[in-house]
Amino acid sequence: MQKGQGVCRLLQVSDTHLCALPSAPTAEAPVDQRWQATQTRLMEWVDSADAIVHTGDVSDDGSAAACQRVAEGLQALNLPGQVLPGNHDEPDALLQTFAPGQPVSLARVLDLGAWQLIGLDSRQPGEVSGHLCQAELSALDEALANAGNAWVLLAIHHPPVSVNCAWLDAIGLDNAQALLDRLESNPRIAGVVSGHVHHAFETMHAGRPVLTAPAVSVQFLAGSDEFAIAPGPPAFRWLDLCPDGTIQTGIEEMN
Ligand SMILES: [Fe+2]
Structure with a gap:
């Protein structure tokens, strides 16, 4: 897809939920096959893209082996990128595979010229819900102070707003107002x-x-007050970050 002049195109993948052992094609949630389909489609977008972000739940079981398979797909894109921890992730496993200096890493700030992507760690050990600790808020304030006149896009695993699903709102970002x-x-x-x-x-x-963003793994039913899976292919979000600070965005499904 064509993008406008001066636009920075960011691809957002999320919630791959791979496990240490690769899934079989016949598995109830064949997440490795869904991740493979996503990688193939990302490759078709890579020439028009400037950066990529993974907004967490890289793994389902916190394993380094799962992170490794996601990292291989992301690093192969040769795009600068950022990965954020989700509630399913273990920091040590992420750090092994997305170390500073890698094209896609856990680095706080991704400089995209007129834009900066600032990533936040909302994971709290042993909890499904998210929280921004004081150190994380201080790091955010420092990054914002250093951003100068750049437009800033914040990236965080747990959304800071109601998503119109009671069960998901109950496990959202518990101090969202700080953000x-x-x-x-x-x-x-x-x-x-x-x-x-x-x-x-x-x-x-x-x-x-x-x-x-939709998940690579399985989709949850929009507008549902109780946990419910929705049928649907893996998908990712694209965002065109415009020079005037506006964002054009859409969803790419792997039908
Ligand atoms: Fe998830």
């Missing part, structure tokens, strides 16, 4: 992207888009 305070007071923050909810959701807060 929303920054969004409300800093006009250079042009949007927020998240994972965790396994379907695409879009809303606005303080005039800025707050978006979630």
Whole structure:
């Protein structure tokens, strides 16, 4: 797909949920086959893309072997990128495979010229819900202060807003207002992207888009107050980050 002049195109994949042992094609959730289909489609987008972000739940079981298979696919794209921990991930396993210096890494800031992607770690050990600890908020404030006149896109596993699903809202970001305070007071923050909810959701807060991505693994039913799986292919979100601070975005499904 063509992109406009001066646009930075970011691809967002999320919630791959691979396990240490690769899934069989006949598995209830053949996540390795879904990740393979996603990699193939990402390769078709790579020439028009500038960067990639994985918004967490790289693995389902926290294993390094799962992270390794996701990392191989992401690093093969030869795009600069960022990966964020989800509630299913173990930091040591992520660090082994997305170490600083790799094209796709756990680095806090991804410099995209007129834009910066600032990643946040909302994982809290042993919990499904997310939280931004004081150190993480301080790191965010420091990154925002260093961003200068760049537009900022925040990336975080747990969404900071209601996603219109009671069961998911109950396991969201438990101190979301701390993030929303920054969004409300800093006009250079042009949007927020998240994972965790396994379907695409879009809303606005303080005039800025707050978006979630569909999962590579399985999709959750949008608008459901109780846990429910929705049929649907793996998918990812693309975001065209425009020079004026606006975002064009859409979903690519692997039909
Ligand atoms: Fe997930």
